[in-house]
Amino acid sequence: MARAFRPTTRGYKAELETHERRLLSQLCADVITMLQQRSQQVDPEPAGEAPDDEFAHFRAELAGLGAGLDEQQEHDDGAEPGLDPPEDQALARLLPDGAADQQQAAQLRRLTEASVRETKIADLRAARMALEHDPVTLTDEQAPVFGRALNDIRLTLASRLGIEDQDDAERIHQSAGQGAAATTEEFMAELYVFTTWLQETLFSAMLDVLPEDE
Amino acid sequence: MSTTAGSTLTREAQDLAEGAAVLPQRPYHVVVWNDPVNLMSYVAWVFRSYFGHSSERAHQLMMQVHTEGRAVVASGPREKAEQDVTAMHSYGLQATLEEAE
Numbered sequence: 001m002a003r004a005f006r007p008t009t010r011g012y013k014a015e016l017e018t019h020e021r022r023l024l025s026q027l028c029a030d031v032i033t034m035l036q037q038r039s040q041q042v043d044p045e046p047a048g049e050a051p052d053d054e055f056a057h058f059r060a061e062l063a064g065l066g067a068g069l070d071e072q073q074e075h076d077d078g079a080e081p082g083l084d085p086p087e088d089q090a091l092a093r094l095l096p097d098g099a100a101d102q103q104q105a106a107q108l109r110r111l112t113e114a115s116v117r118e119t120k121i122a123d124l125r126a127a128r129m130a131l132e133h134d135p136v137t138l139t140d141e142q143a144p145v146f147g148r149a150l151n152d153i154r155l156t157l158a159s160r161l162g163i164e165d166q167d168d169a170e171r172i173h174q175s176a177g178q179g180a181a182a183t184t185e186e187f188m189a190e191l192y193v194f195t196t197w198l199q200e201t202l203f204s205a206m207l208d209v210l211p212e213d214e
Numbered sequence: 215m216s217t218t219a220g221s222t223l224t225r226e227a228q229d230l231a232e233g234a235a236v237l238p239q240r241p242y243h244v245v246v247w248n249d250p251v252n253l254m255s256y257v258a259w260v261f262r263s264y265f266g267h268s269s270e271r272a273h274q275l276m277m278q279v280h281t282e283g284r285a286v287v288a289s290g291p292r293e294k295a296e297q298d299v300t301a302m303h304s305y306g307l308q309a310t311l312e313e314a315e
Contacts, residue, residue, distance in 0.1 A: 098299045099311045108311065112300040119304040151256065151306040158251040169250040203255040210262060
């Protein structure tokens with residue numbers, strides 16, 4: 001049985017079962033894979049495509065002819081073209097729009113999404129390192145990083161479980177802990193509730209040690 | 215007198231300079247939206263540690279997000295607001311940029 005995160009003289013400590021650490025580490029790896037696939041999709045390696053690129057504009061004009069040409073001219077006048085949000089629900093939740101207006105969001109995404117992806121991948125990798133050891137021990141600097149990784153796992157699981165409002169979240173919490181999980185969904189629900197509990201204990205401990213207000 | 219004319223010109227130049235400085239720096243809001251996944255303790259911690267809000271202010275903003283569905287957690291020049299929105303996304307919070315009215 002796992003023991004919650006608690007503050008120590010040198011950071012935070014939680015005792016987790018070997019299978020719990022392994023599962024969390026695997027979930028981190030899964031989210032890393034999702035983010036890397038997105039990176040490959042939107043920033044493909046330009047290797048071997050250089051000769052084609054010289055004619056990209058020409059081909060775009062040929063293909064576009066009427067309406068396409070007008071659009072191209074609009075782009076030339078204004079800002080760079082934007083980047084569309086990921087189609088996958090979980091990825092879209094991990095990499096949300098930064099503006100309500102679609103065009104503004106796409107332009108912002110072109111500028112910032114790569115940095116968000118890189119931060120998340122680095123966080124999840126660091127969390128995997130921390131999960132190699134029992135007890136899981138985090139310094140004051142590692143704690144927020146581990147906490148962000150737990151949050152990304154929870155966002156991903158929540159999206160797969162279809163948690164869209166408070167009632168959905170309640171339902172998942174009620175359904176978990178009823179005994180052995182028989183289906184993938186029940187297993188994911190167990191993982192969601194476990195990760196939620198672990199993150200809650202970590203941030204409660206972190207809030208307790210934040211210096212009081214001046 | 216030349217001093218008066220000089221001061222009038224200076225004032226006009228000043229107005230122009232201020233106008234030019236104010237326009238591109240129109241303030242932007244950083245809006246955080248409610249979602250059923252992010253924990254209250256987590257959101258309050260992010261508001262305190264990232265924005266440096268007091269515990270009372272962080273709690274107040276967190277509750278505003280929770281009950282009203284959204285809250286303006288910071289305001290400033292566009293570049294700073296973009297940076298803040300990106301940071302909120304790194305923390306997994308749903309945040310958007312909004313031009314101040």
